[in-house]
Amino acid sequence: MSDTATKAKATNDIKDIRLADEGRRRTEWAERSMPVLRQICERFTRERPLAGKRLAACLHVTTETANLAVALQAGGADVALCASNPLSTQDDVAAHLVKDHGIKVFAIKGEDHATYYEHIRAALAHRADITMDDGADLVGALHMIALNRLDDLAPPVRKWVETLSAAERKALVTGVIGSTEETTTGVIRLKAMAKDGVLQFPVIAVNDSQTKHLFDNRYGTGQSTLDGIIRATNLLIAGSTIVVAGYGWCGRGFAMRARGAGANVVVTEIDPMKALEAQMDGYRVVTMEAAAPIGDLFVTLTGNVEVIRVEHMRAMKDGAVIANSGHFNVEIDLEGLKKVAQGPVAVREFVEQFQIGGKKLFVLGEGRLINLAAAEGHPASVMDMSFANQALAAEYVVNNARKLSKDVHRIPVDLDEEIARLKLQAMGVAIDTLTPAQRKYLASWDMGT
Numbered sequence: 483m484s485d486t487a488t489k490a491k492a493t494n495d496i497k498d499i500r501l502a503d504e505g506r507r508r509t510e511w512a513e514r515s516m517p518v519l520r521q522i523c524e525r526f527t528r529e530r531p532l533a534g535k536r537l538a539a540c541l542h543v544t545t546e547t548a549n550l551a552v553a554l555q556a557g558g559a560d561v562a563l564c565a566s567n568p569l570s571t572q573d574d575v576a577a578h579l580v581k582d583h584g585i586k587v588f589a590i591k592g593e594d595h596a597t598y599y600e601h602i603r604a605a606l607a608h609r610a611d612i613t614m615d616d617g618a619d620l621v622g623a624l625h626m627i628a629l630n631r632l633d634d635l636a637p638p639v640r641k642w643v644e645t646l647s648a649a650e651r652k653a654l655v656t657g658v659i660g661s662t663e664e665t666t667t668g669v670i671r672l673k674a675m676a677k678d679g680v681l682q683f684p685v686i687a688v689n690d691s692q693t694k695h696l697f698d699n700r701y702g703t704g705q706s707t708l709d710g711i712i713r714a715t716n717l718l719i720a721g722s723t724i725v726v727a728g729y730g731w732c733g734r735g736f737a738m739r740a741r742g743a744g745a746n747v748v749v750t751e752i753d754p755m756k757a758l759e760a761q762m763d764g765y766r767v768v769t770m771e772a773a774a775p776i777g778d779l780f781v782t783l784t785g786n787v788e789v790i791r792v793e794h795m796r797a798m799k800d801g802a803v804i805a806n807s808g809h810f811n812v813e814i815d816l817e818g819l820k821k822v823a824q825g826p827v828a829v830r831e832f833v834e835q836f837q838i839g840g841k842k843l844f845v846l847g848e849g850r851l852i853n854l855a856a857a858e859g860h861p862a863s864v865m866d867m868s869f870a871n872q873a874l875a876a877e878y879v880v881n882n883a884r885k886l887s888k889d890v891h892r893i894p895v896d897l898d899e900e901i902a903r904l905k906l907q908a909m910g911v912a913i914d915t916l917t918p919a920q921r922k923y924l925a926s927w928d929m930g931t
């Protein structure tokens with residue numbers, strides 16, 4: 483059998499199956515902090531709402547994702563999993579899912595561009611009924627196939643698609659009854675597809691649930707981004723000047739944690755409302771041009787391109803450190819830096835030095851999301867809610883796909899609130915309920931002073 487044929491038939495591609503025991507122990511540890519997903523998993527085991535469905539997921543392969551994959555499998559789904567970022571895979575977790583659950587996993591930490599897309603190809607070849615994305619790479623590829631834009635596919639995917647008949651290509655796309663999307667950047671891409679009228683199936687924007695972005699993006703990214711930076715550098719945060727680009731959900735969370743650790747936080751924004759909020763939250767708001775010479779550490783969390791450009795890097799202090807925690811590695815102009823600077827030279831794991839003029843700049847994790855590259859991503863307790871949303875969204879797709887338009891939808895508000903209620907219950911937090919008089923008052927317009 484040729485190498486390509488062997489790959490095409492493989493049911494997994496992981497680093498080392500012998501890491502499975504370590505992955506199992508760490509996944510069980512995360513599971514302790516995921517009580518909402520546990521309850522869903524127990525119900526899925528009884529009710530099997532995903533029975534007979536093939537599900538392809540392109541997510542960060544972490545301990546929390548392992549618990550989601552197990553819950554989806556308990557619900558009856560045949561799950562294939564590939565990485566949504568070349569640096570975010572935890573190889574022991576990938577081994578655990580393959581060895582102990584028979585889940586098809588295609589992910590190796592540090593995989594090169596071609597392998598990353600070979601793994602996306604393997605997930606596409608699962609011929610899913612439901613896809614689950616973190617950044618829309620799977621759905622993006624499916625749409626390039628649907629629109630016959632094969633030149634826009636990465637070579638490993640394109641070569642495989644070219645071997646398929648027109649009917650097989652069509653079936654890959656029409657076979658998908660619906661999809662779910664985890665992150666802000668993916669939702670932006672999908673809404674752009676819907677606006678252009680090219681979206682081929684309904685998508686549930688998990689990121690738009692309150693129990694997702696209010697907590698995962700803010701508290702999860704806030705804590706884990708700081709964690710990633712500290713693990714990569716061991717720098718002292720107290721007394722340093724940290725420039726936070728973007729004051730959205732992730733930026734707010736990171737700015738809050740950086741300030742808590744003693745940093746002087748400076749914010750850059752392009753949205754007047756967010757900038758005003760940052761200013762009133764007590765941060766100094768300036769342009770990136772003004773921030774460049776004063777920052778010790780720069781962190782981008784915008785989901786946008788070219789946020790830190792060469793002109794900014796030229797103006798930075800000797801020793802400045804630059805990191806990204808936005809979804810794609812597009813926020814720092816590393817290509818531009820490579821053209822004008824010497825380097826990169828590896829200084830320590832996840833730290834690369836560039837020499838520009840007489841100064842040294844340090845880039846963390848190749849500009850990829852630092853919380854997943856150098857740390858373990860979000861804590862399990864916050865992913866509990868994000869992945870409760872994912873599991874319920876998959877069930878919702880199965881039950882409602884026929885009724886849903888080819889658009890980007892939110893999970894129903896009552897499911898979102900139910901997740902919050904279960905989380906509070908698991909935390910042992912009780913809240914008040916409306917009295918009949920309060921309920922009446924809130925629904926009336928004729929009661930004044």
Ligand SMILES: NC(=O)c1ccc[n+]([C@@H]2O[C@H](COP(=O)([O-])OP(=O)(O)OC[C@H]3O[C@@H](n4cnc5c(N)ncnc54)[C@H](O)[C@@H]3O)[C@@H](O)[C@H]2O)c1
Pocket residue numbers: 665666667668695698699703727728729730731732733750751752753756783784785786788789807808809810851852853860
């Ligand atoms: N690291 C992680 O684990 C993680 C977790 C969740 C989301 N994300 C990603 O982080 C990014 C931000 O997500 P979010 O939920 O905070 O989005 P958001 O839309 O709430 O915030 C983004 C902010 O960036 C600002 N912005 C855009 N361009 C800018 C520029 N050139 N300079 C300064 N500010 C700019 C926007 O005005 C906005 O306020 C996305 O790519 C998202 O997918 C990462």
